Structure formats: C-alpha cells, structure tokens
Amino acid sequence: MKKTALSLSVLAALALGSASAQTxxxxxxxxPLSGGQSDLGTQIRNGAQLAVNEYxxxxxxxxxxxxxxxxxxxxxxxxxxxxxxKIASDRQILAVVGTLNSGVAIPxxxxxxxxxxAMVSPANTANQVxxxxxxxxxxxxxxxxxxxxxxxxxIARTLKAKKVYILNDKTAYGEGLAKEVEKAxxxxxxxxxxxxxxxxxxxxxxxxxKIKLQRPDAVYFGGIYNQVGVFIKQLRExxxxxxxxxxxxxxxxxxxxxxxxGANDIYFTTVxxxxxxxxxxxxxxxxxxxxxxxxxxxxxxxxxxxxxxVLQGILDAARANGNKAPSRxxxxxxxxxxxxxxxxxxxxxxxxxxxxxxxxxxVMNVQGGKYKLATTVPVKPARQ
Amino acid sequence: xxxxxxxxxxxxxxxxxxxxxxxxxxxALGYTMVYGVLQLINFAHSEVFVTGAIVGYEVFRVLAPxxxxxxxxxxxxxxxxMTVSGVLNVLIERLAYRPLRNAPRLVPLITAIGVSLILxxxxxxxxxxxxxxxxxxILPESFGTRFCAAQSSCAALGNxxxxxxxxxxxxxxxxxxxALLSLGGLNYLVNRTRLGKAIRAVxxxxxxxxxxxxxxxxxxxxxFLIGGALGGISGVLFGLKVGTVNAYSxxxxxxxxxxxxxxxxxxxxxxxxxxxxxxxVIQNLIGVTNIFGQILGSANLQxxxxxxxxxxxxxxLVLILIFKPxxxxxxxxxxxx
Numbered sequence: 001m002k003k004t005a006l007s008l009s010v011l012a013a014l015a016l017g018s019a020s021a022q023t024x025x026x027x028x029x030x031x032p033l034s035g036g037q038s039d040l041g042t043q044i045r046n047g048a049q050l051a052v053n054e055y056x057x058x059x060x061x062x063x064x065x066x067x068x069x070x071x072x073x074x075x076x077x078x079x080x081x082x083x084x085x086k087i088a089s090d091r092q093i094l095a096v097v098g099t100l101n102s103g104v105a106i107p108x109x110x111x112x113x114x115x116x117x118a119m120v121s122p123a124n125t126a127n128q129v130x131x132x133x134x135x136x137x138x139x140x141x142x143x144x145x146x147x148x149x150x151x152x153x154x155i156a157r158t159l160k161a162k163k164v165y166i167l168n169d170k171t172a173y174g175e176g177l178a179k180e181v182e183k184a185x186x187x188x189x190x191x192x193x194x195x196x197x198x199x200x201x202x203x204x205x206x207x208x209x210k211i212k213l214q215r216p217d218a219v220y221f222g223g224i225y226n227q228v229g230v231f232i233k234q235l236r237e238x239x240x241x242x243x244x245x246x247x248x249x250x251x252x253x254x255x256x257x258x259x260x261x262g263a264n265d266i267y268f269t270t271v272x273x274x275x276x277x278x279x280x281x282x283x284x285x286x287x288x289x290x291x292x293x294x295x296x297x298x299x300x301x302x303x304x305x306x307x308x309x310v311l312q313g314i315l316d317a318a319r320a321n322g323n324k325a326p327s328r329x330x331x332x333x334x335x336x337x338x339x340x341x342x343x344x345x346x347x348x349x350x351x352x353x354x355x356x357x358x359x360x361x362x363v364m365n366v367q368g369g370k371y372k373l374a375t376t377v378p379v380k381p382a383r384q
Numbered sequence: 385x386x387x388x389x390x391x392x393x394x395x396x397x398x399x400x401x402x403x404x405x406x407x408x409x410x411x412a413l414g415y416t417m418v419y420g421v422l423q424l425i426n427f428a429h430s431e432v433f434v435t436g437a438i439v440g441y442e443v444f445r446v447l448a449p450x451x452x453x454x455x456x457x458x459x460x461x462x463x464x465x466m467t468v469s470g471v472l473n474v475l476i477e478r479l480a481y482r483p484l485r486n487a488p489r490l491v492p493l494i495t496a497i498g499v500s501l502i503l504x505x506x507x508x509x510x511x512x513x514x515x516x517x518x519x520x521x522i523l524p525e526s527f528g529t530r531f532c533a534a535q536s537s538c539a540a541l542g543n544x545x546x547x548x549x550x551x552x553x554x555x556x557x558x559x560x561x562x563a564l565l566s567l568g569g570l571n572y573l574v575n576r577t578r579l580g581k582a583i584r585a586v587x588x589x590x591x592x593x594x595x596x597x598x599x600x601x602x603x604x605x606x607x608f609l610i611g612g613a614l615g616g617i618s619g620v621l622f623g624l625k626v627g628t629v630n631a632y633s634x635x636x637x638x639x640x641x642x643x644x645x646x647x648x649x650x651x652x653x654x655x656x657x658x659x660x661x662x663x664x665v666i667q668n669l670i671g672v673t674n675i676f677g678q679i680l681g682s683a684n685l686q687x688x689x690x691x692x693x694x695x696x697x698x699x700x701l702v703l704i705l706i707f708k709p710x711x712x713x714x715x716x717x718x719x720x721x
Contacts, residue, residue: 034508036632039517170691194674197691201636202626205400206671207690213393213675226518226628233627237528237553257520258628261528294515 022065023325027052027310028087029303030080030098030108030119033072036226039252040299041100044122045070046292047303048097050284053291055311062323066311069093073104080104084111093117094331095310097303102126102144103172109137118332120309122302125248125271126176130353136332138354140306140345141271142361144173146379147247148180150361151220151269155181155245156188158375159267161217163191167207167231169223169249170197177222177247185220204231208238218242224249229258236262243267251298256369266366267374272298273345273362277373281344305343313338355381392549393675397668399549403556405664406563407625410618411641412648412656413570414473414611420587420651421607423489424481427496430638431503432473432612436465436619437629438507441519454524458558458620465616473612474605482601500634508631520628527555527624555624566617567657573610574653583607587651640667640697647701649714658712663697670696 029048032041052068059066071087073080080099087093088111095118099105105124112119113134121129121139125147130137155161164185168178175197182195193214198207211219219235219242221228232244236259243265250268259266274297275281281301288296313335317326320334340348349357358380365374411433418426426432443461450457480499484492511517531552532542545552574580585593586603594600622637623629644663648655671693677685688696704712 034505036518036630194689196674196689198693200690200693202622202633203400203404205404206397206668206693209393209396209400209668210672210675210690212396213389226630229518230626230628238551254518258518260520260627 022063024065024067024092025325026067026069026093028069028071028093028096030071030073030083030096031100032075035074037075039254043297043300044100044303047300048307051304051307051311062318064325073099075101077104077107081107081111084108088112088115088117094314094328097306097310102129105129109134112136116328116332118335120306122306123299126172130355133353138335138350140348140356142359142379143381144176144180147269148177149184150377151245152181152184154363155218156190159218159243163193163216165193165211165216165219166195167221168197169227170199174222181220201227204234208235211240216242219244221246225252225255229255232259233262256366263366263369268364270362270364272302274298275301277362278344284344301344305345308343309340309348312340351381351383357384395549397672398665401665401668402661405661406560407618407621408641408644408664409657409660410563410566410614411637412645412660414615415642415645416650416656417607417611421604424492428476428499428503429615430634431500432469432615433619434634435472436469436616437623439465439468440620440623441521444522448522454526461620462617465620466613469616470609470613473608477608504631518628518630521623529554531557559621559624562621643701647704647711649711652713655711655713666700667693667697
C-alpha cells in the first residue's frame with residue numbers, strides 16, 4: 001500500500017515535470033519510400049512534411065512539440081502491417097497520413113483500429129478501405145466505385161468506343177477498378193472483349209497479339225504507371241494506336257518517360273488533381289520545390305491536404321482537451337466529425353464511414369508526352 | 385475466326401515468345417555455368433544481369449547527344465556491360481562464395497540471396513543519387529523502326545514476313561543476332577579452347593583437375609567472369625526489348641531464367657538455351673489459350689488468359705521434371721562412391 005502511494009507520487013512529480021516542458025506529439029506517414037512506387041510515396045511524405053512545418057508554430061503556442069515520422073511500407077501489405085504495429089506501439093503518434101496503396105491500407109488500418117490511431121489516406125480508392133466501417137480509416141479522395149464509372153463513361157461517351165479490352169494488374173486496386181469499369185461499360189452497352197489480369201512487368205507480347213487480333217477501340221488498364229507505361233510502349237511499338245485509359249495509378253510524370261515515343265492517346269482518371277488544376281496550389285508548389293528540390297505532383301498536394309486534416313483534427317481535439325495533448329480516441333473522433341477548410345482541393349467533411357462527402361475526379365490526357373487536364377467530374381459517395 | 389487471321393496471330397505469339405526466350409536463354413547461361421562448376425545456384429545473377437542493363441542504359445544516355453552510328457553505341461554498351469557485370473561477378477565469387485566453399489550447401493545459397501538483396505539496394509542508391517529510378521533506354525531512332533519497313537531496300541521480304549505474322553522491329557532482330565553471336569562465342573570458348581577444356585575439367589571433378597595441374601580457383605573465377613559477361617549482354621538485350629529497367633527489375637526474369645536453366649537441365653549449356661526458348665514460347669502460348677478456347681467453344685480454356693502465364697510455365701517445369709528429373713538435356717549425375 002505504502003509502495004503504491006510512493007510510486008504514485010513519483011509519477012505525479014514526473015507528470016508535473018513534463019507539463020512544464022514541451023509535450024511531444026507525432027504524426028506518421030505510411031507510404032512506399034523504397035521500391036517501384038517510391039516516387040509517389042515520397043511525394044506523400046514530403047507533402048505531409050510541408051503541412052507539419054506550417055502547423056508547428058500553432059502547436060508550439062499550446063505547448064506541444066509537433067514532429068513527423070516517416071514509415072516505409074514498400075507498397076507491400078505485409079510490410080505495411082508490420083510498420084502499422086510499430087506506429088501503434090509509439091504512444092506519441094496520434095494519427096497517420098497514408099497509405100498510397102489500398103492493398104496496404106486495408107490490413108494496416110485493421111492493425112491500427114484497436115488502438116484508435118486515425119488514418120487519413122491521400123490516395124486509397126478501393127471501396128473496401130472504408131466499406132469495412134472502421135472508425136479510424138478516412139480518405140480525402142474519391143472511391144473506386146466513382147473512378148470506375150467515370151472512366152467508363154469517358155470511354156463510352158467521349159471516346160465513343162464500341163469495343164473495349166480491359167486489363168488489370170491483379171492487385172486489390174487494379175482488379176477492383178477493372179471490375180467497376182467492366183460493369184459500367186456493359187451498362188452503357190459497350191462490348192467488353194476481355195478483363196484480363198497480368199503480373200507481367202516486362203513482356204506483353206502475348207496480350208498485345210490478342211489485342212491485335214481483336215481490334216478493340218480502346219484499352220482500359222487498371223494498374224500502376226511503371227507496369228502500364230511499359231505496356232503502352234510495347235503496344236505502340238506493335239503499331240496499335242487505340243487510346244489507353246487507366247485510373248490514378250497512371251498519375252506520374254514517369255508514365256510519359258517510360259512510354260517514350262508511345263506516350264500518345266493516354267487518358268487517366270485521377271483523384272489527385274494535377275498541381276496546375278488546383279488554383280490554390282501555386283504557393284504550395286513553389287515551397288515544395290524550394291524544400292525538396294523536386295516538382296510537386298498531385299499526390300504531394302493530397303499528402304499535404306491529408307496531413308492538414310490530421311493536424312487540424314489534433315489541434316481541435318487538443319483545444320477541446322484544455323490545450324493538452326489529446327488521446328488517440330479524441331483525435332479519431334475529431335477527424336471523423338470535423339469540417340476542414342483552407343485545403344488545396346476544397347473543403348473536407350467525412351461521412352459515417354470516412355469517405356469524403358464531395359470529391360472530384362480529374363480526367364487527364366497525355367499527348368506527345370505532355371499532360372493536360374481533359375475534364376473534371378464531381379462525385380459523391382452513395383452514403384452521405 | 386478463319387485461318388487467314390489465326391495463322392499470323394499464332395506465328396506472332398510464338399515469335400514474341402522466342403524473342404524474349406533468347407533473353408531468358410542468355411540469362412539462364414549465367415546460372416547454369418556457375419552451377420556446372422560449383423553446384424551453387426548464384427541467386428545474385430539476377431542483379432549481375434540488372435547491373436548490365438543499367439550500365440547499358442548509362443552508355444546510351446551519355447552517348448544520346450552524340451551523332452555516332454547507333455550500332456557503334458550498341459557495341460560500346462554491350463562491351464561496357466560485359467566488363468562491369470563480369471568483374472562484378474568475379475568479385476562476388478571472391479568475397480562471398482570462395483570463403484564458404486567448404487561450408488554446407490545451404491550456406492552459400494543463403495549468402496547468394498543476401499548478395500542479391502544488397503546489390504539491389506546498392507544499384508538503387510547509385511541511380512538514386514542522380515535522382516533516377518525507372519531508367520528508360522534512350523535508343524537510336526533506327527532501332528525502333530520496323531525490320532524491312534515498307535520504304536527500305538528489303539521491303540519485299542518485310543511484307544512477306546508481316547503477312548505470315550512475323551512483325552519485328554529492328555531492335556528485335558538485333559537482339560536475336562546478338563544472342564546467337566553470344567551463344568556461338570560461348571560454344572567456341574567452352575568446346576574449342578584450352579580455357580574451355582580446363583573449365584569443363586573443373587566442372588567434372590575439381591580435385592582431379594587440380595592434380596592435373598589446373599588452377600581450379602582461377603578457372604572458377606574465369607567461369608564467373610564469362611557468366612557475368614553473359615549476364616551483362618542479357619541485361620542490355622533486356623533493356624532493348626523492354627525499354628525500362630530499375631534496380632529491382634532482375635527478380636522476375638531471374639526467376640524465369642533460373643526455371644529455364646532447370647528445365648533444360650541445370651549445368652547444361654545447350655539445355656539453358658533450349659529451356660529459355662521453350663519457356664518463352666510456352667508462356668506466350670498459355671497466355672493466349674483463351675482465344676483458342678473461344679474458337680473451340682470451350683469455357684474451361686476461355687478462362688485461361690495471361691494471368692496464368694507464369695503459373696503455366698512452372699506447371700510445365702514440374703511436369704517435365706516428373707518425367708525427366710534431370711531436365712531436357714541434363715545428364716544424370718552418377719553418385720561417386
């Protein structure tokens with residue numbers, strides 16, 4: 001009994017001691033920083049870093065020292081989950097900006113759910129990410145079930161294709177997207193000759209032979225730029241000029257580089273607007289270039305927005321908590337219930353499962369290796 | 385679907401498989417030669433091959449503004465890749481495998497996997513310092529044109545080839561020619577020179593070869609040098625064919641080429657070549673099975689598309705090994721007592 005009293009007083013003394021100093025609060029980014037998709041993952045981390053730099057003084061005012069910790073998920077579900085467990089065990093981390101890949105977000109958010117570490121994704125589009133109804137998983141981008149129909153409508157109504165060949169990369173992302181596109185195309189009365197999965201990254205000769213044989217008006221590829229770029233290059237080399245349409249996985253300046261001479265008639269729907277399409281992002285792009293000596297891309301801007309949602313949520317929760325570091329649970333609630341303004345991509349509010357109530361899809365076109373905005377599509381999730 | 389459209393399609397699929405098969409074949413030689421002398425699967429060979437691909441990329445990149453002949457650039461790229469990959473392979477053997485020569489078989493195998501992973505990240509860092517990750521080959525314009533295009537002097541031949549479904553680019557033809565020359569060169573080296581004889585002797589029985597005055601260590605280094613140089617060549621060919629490589633590109637072709645080596649009979653040089661070609665063609669044929677399914681009206685076949693390519697290749701491997709455990713051209717190893 002005496003012992004407990006003593007240790008309690010020691011604890012109290014320690015707590016008082018730390019109150020006079022700065023309490024550290026951290027947010028984490030979880031995205032691929034190595035491997036084939038590190039280009040996009042690094043954009044997310046750097047965007048979040050800029051938001052943290054911006055919020056540091058605001059946190060300092062209420063006696064909190066704000067830090068960002070970057071975790072590398074290597075675009076791999078198992079690695080991402082292991083990193084999520086590490087994040088959960090660091091009690092100073094209150095929320096996470098991430099991930100890039102839906103396939104990584106699904107197990108990682110499940111690993112973080114019991115400890116109520118909120119995640120705000122700048123990129124995950126798979127329906128399952130929020131459909132599981134986890135209280136900690138949010139996203140500021142449109143869902144696949146919006147991206148698929150938007151891509152399909154573009155193929156059917158703008159490109160007026162009658163016959164479409166669909167490919168996917170067999171990941172949660174690519175396959176999910178391809179399925180949605182197939183459904184929407186069929187509803188539009190367009191003939192779908194195939195919906196084929198391939199993990200091949202280097203030689204598409206058998207697929208291209210089939211495309212040559214069946215002569216589709218358009219090819220849809222649910223996948224990531226590093227694979228699709230090689231495919232497009234080889235497709236064009238084989239003399240097939242049908243437009244290739246894809247999802248936001250094609251959203252990288254590397255796509256045109258990889259496709260080389262073949263970077264023509266490519267369209268992709270993307271949830272992360274090109275920097276040029278966000279009027280508010282001019283200042284952001286300049287400071288991004290200054291800080292990281294790299295050009296900001298769409299995911300950089302959305303990494304910034306996601307981090308701002310997280311930081312504003314923590315700040316709101318801290319203020320409601322009497323300017324003390326809030327608990328993870330309080331942050332989770334503040335993010336889900338909050339109304340966030342002053343972002344690059346417009347205002348953010350979440351529905352009951354963490355989908356953004358009004359999101360925008362952008363259709364981009366690559367012509368002669370140059371990217372330009374073809375059109376924008378406003379989208380709303382089924383649940384409001 | 386009539387024969388007039390189907391025949392060029394099938395030819396097209398087979399030719400596509402053969403072109404890639406040649407790349408697999410040259411990579412597979414690296415696995416098979418090292419296995420022949422050391423009974424070691426050099427898993428780092430996939431990175432030796434990628435090193436060649438990256439060196440080739442760098443040569444083409446540096447020479448891009450230079451107006452010299454495209455074939456001269458290719459020759460320089462091949463020589464540079466052969467040199468760097470060959471020396472790298474010798475170094476790997478000296479540093480990682482030689483100290484473990486008398487260790488249990490599993491130890492060098494794990495070491496090889498470790499070397500492979502280390503090299504991947506070393507390559508990534510080297511390119512990363514220059515802010516590059518995906519490396520897209522900057523090839524001379526002429527490489528991308530059609531072989532015997534409509535305006536060229538051999539247009540008649542080109543038209544005939546295209547009618548039957550052989551629609552090649554100049555770079556595909558270059559790839560096949562370089563691969564055949566490499567195979568011819570290797571064949572001459574192994575079967576017609578003193579060095580080749582010594583390497584074969586070491587492969588057969590290292591101890592006895594040593595007693596006959598052959599420096600086994602030197603021969604093993606030479607094998608790694610030759611295998612590495614072939615890896616360098618295959619890297620440049622892969623770059624020609626695919627167009628984009630990065631530090632992690634070696635894994636997939638490495639696994640397929642290793643499979644090809646086993647399929648042909650590990651340790652057998654002609655076996656590796658046959659295995660590579662067979663695997664390339666089989667992969668492509670499996671990839672288009674669904675088209676034949678549509679023609680034959682078989683729902684089961686229609687379900688087999690490109691997603692089954694890799695699985696199918698391994699299935700073929702398993703089947704062949706059941707009936708011929710030594711691989712297509714492998715010789716059965718009589719246990720020495």
